[in-house]
Amino acid sequence: MLSPKSAETVRATLPAVGEAIGTITELFYRRMFEAHPELLRHLFNRGNQAAGTQRQALAGAIAAFATALVEQPGVRPDALLDRIAHKHASLGVSPAQYAIVHRHLSAAIAEVLGDAVTEDVAAAWDEVYWLMANALIEIERRLYAQQGVLAGDTWRPWTVVARVQETPHVVTFRIRPADGRPAPAFRAGQYVSVQVELADGARQIRQYSLTNAPGSTVRSFTVKRADGEQGGPVGEVSGQLHDHVRVGDVISVSAPYGDVVLDTTDTYTPLLLISAGIGCTPMVAMLEDLVDRGHQGPVTVVHADRSAADHALRVDQERLVTKLAHGAAHFWYERPEGEWPEAYTGLVDLSRVAVPEGAQVYLCGPLPFMRAVRARLLERGVRPSAVHYEVFGPDLWLAAQN
Template sequence: MLSEQSAATVRATLPAVAAAIGEISARFYDRLFTAHPELLRDLFNRGNQAAGTQRQALAGSIAAFATHLVEHPDDRPDAMLRRIAHKHASLGIAPEQYDVVHEHLFAAFAEVLGEAVTEEVADAWDEVYWLMANALIAIERRLYEEGGAGGGWREWEVVGRVQETDDVAVFELRTADGSPVPAHRAGQYVSVQVALPDGARQIRQYSVVGAAGSGTLRIGVKRVHGGGTPDGEVSNHLHARVRVGDRLRVSAPYGDLVLDQDTDAPLLLASAGIGVTPMIAMLEQLVISGHDAPVTVVHADRSPADHALRADHEGFAAKLPDASVHVWYEQPEPGHPADHKGLADLSSLDIPSGTRAYLCGPLPFMRAVRAQLIGRGVAPADIHYEVFGPDLWLAQG
């Protein structure tokens, strides 16, 4: 993939670039939003920008991609690229925007590293950028062909709303023009764009709750409390202002954390908090498809009152012929005891050979569960995950 000359240059400069990539990404976003303020207003998550998490995610993905190129020159990190491409497609990212990013990213690169950026170094890292960008553009083009140009955005009407917990609401949607609901795969999400009081049109992703096949689409929305960082603008807007009869602008379904329907392997579905939403869709799909191999359901939450969609979670699992459910609550309540108290600990669970695992929840939870699964013999390639928000797994790797 990477030319031999560029590979040698990238390998030699990677430590210096990796050490400065955080500063480079910060400078990049400052330049980008100065030149194109509409991107921060209508495309990028302003809360993540304020908290710095989007900058961490960009830095992590660039460093991880470059490292992979020099360590594995004959292949590319397809799993990482697919995950990024699905998120980009859900936002409606266009190929020409990669030129804009290139302009400001490489200007930041030169500003931070100064004289170290010789023509040879610039050419080598330019090759890295376009290898990654062109791979993403190609994947996103295929996704648009499947889901609709520009992300498949259309108007939807809210036809139902259920307050699952104090901070989780499920919105039921149908297309405003009566057109068919686009098919989705269990585990995928859609983007929702809302107009905020200051004129911004911010976008967030929410998992589709339930399997495909109905005439409506349900999404689970957790109200984000900042706790030292800004509150979630879109989630709080949806909770406070959106009711039955209102309309929302919603994208086609995206996301690559999807069940492999062509396997009879044992499955493990592990979630924490609002990460339960894609697992509900997976469980319902398994029921519909008649899955009869072992299914291990793991969930961790603060308390029973915080366990959104608990009835669906337990109900679908109960309909499977060989499923076990294991729940951890940090704060169990009288009348709603947990199977376990505290944080998820898989050491006592039976993990069948050949298990395929799907994880969704806060990053520390997924890291801990992944480590436990690998320790129990589950192949790393068989452990799949979804992150809500910027993917900091790579940034913290």
């Protein structure tokens, strides 16, 4: 909770900071990477930096956290903090790095806002930063402890034991710990970070959802080659994995993390698993888990893709749905093939999908898709708290969530 004096100062300056936050974060990253180029080479996603999406996510997170402090002083925005902390833990972020961020973020705020940053203003925004940073450090400490690793030391060697070409642009890698120790436990819906060394010596990191059941001794993750479509970054890491990683190779993989996980407390809860494109990956792990646990409630799978040929893991989704007591699957394709029904051509039509009372919904896919689906679900009476979503890449939605 902010001190009363700082709360008053932050409330008064929040509009000015919010208006300039994009400029502030751009300058912050430039300053920090000039002073610490190793962070850009070995920690931060260079593609997201080039596209500007990481700056947008940071700006949204800072603005959302500060707003929460002044508008709901007795409530900590745990959804925001947990999402960030899980991502940080998967990257191996350490407490010492928060001091580096503070130094360059404070300098950027002072440079952009100039004389408006009085001693009181600087002190108030320092308080905001360290409230957020210390909360994240504590959450990340617990996450590291749960995995039995030291803070920042999340990497282990894993051997690739199988490689499956799912579609021309999607590959599944099956891996086993190379050090002989047991694979760490995980929950359906979580992801791992994969670190690869590129041709220029940079060690870049990306997150990929685990696609197998939590009880399996072999882990699987599925990678779509990022080709820069729709303005996104070209995939340095996905390209390296597709082109160079083969059976027998050893790769560095983090412990599993992720806050969007399947609730396992009630085997009768109605579930909707809604995805688009490569967003099907966490849904497959959830289906595997539901089958293993003998889930008795209705489970409805909804997936949208360009075509059946582009639909990775479709066979797995269909196989698992048939094993559930009350499973159903609905697939929509933009470019259907053969005798595909017109009703399932084009965009997802949720009016064709039953939404049981009390359903829990899990979303994964492009942000516009998830926003549209969430809006339709709320119109049909689904509670906002029952809609859970996973974003691949910087979370540009969380700060704007209701």
